[in-house]
Amino acid sequence: MLTLYTQKTVTDDDHSLIMTDEECERIKILEHERSLAFDKYYRFGRTAEPSLVLDDFLFLGNLQHASNRVLLERFKIKHILNVCDLGLEQNIMNNFNVIHIPMPDEPQTNIKK
Incomplete structure (x- = not known):
């Protein structure tokens, strides 16, 4: 039993x-x-994979996506808007057009400031 x-x-x-x-x-x-x-x-x-927001134009991803050169090249991404408190590796900075807006990645962060 x-x-x-x-x-x-x-x-x-x-x-x-x-x-x-x-x-x-x-x-x-x-x-x-x-x-x-x-x-x-x-x-x-x-x-x-990052989310496709506008067909073959705008993707929404995370820090791991922005740090993955193979993935960026596969999707033909050339520009990265990094909105978090961590920067990207120099290899990514040298090969892509990166704008970094340092901001804590927390739900209570006021993104209007």
């Missing part, structure tokens, strides 16, 4: 624990989607 967390006692011959073909197929799909997500995560410096 096996005791589950639901306090239900289940015997070994209880067939309600056997996955249906549909459930097996769904598990395969989820595993495939997860592997694609991990592949993207590791391929692009362990970050997702």
Whole structure:
């Protein structure tokens, strides 16, 4: 006998624990989607891609995106507006047009100032 967390006692011959073909197929799909997500995560410096705001013109990203030269070149990004309290590496500064506005990356920061 096996005791589950639901306090239900289940015997070994209880067939309600056997996955249906549909459930097996769904598990395969989820595993495939997860592997694609991990592949993207590791391929692009362990970050997702920046969000596309205006078609092939404006992207919204984070510090990891702005620090990833391969990703920047892949999206043909030439200009970076860095609005956070951390600067970018000299390699990025030398190869891209960067404007840095130092500002704490906190929810309570008043960006109007």
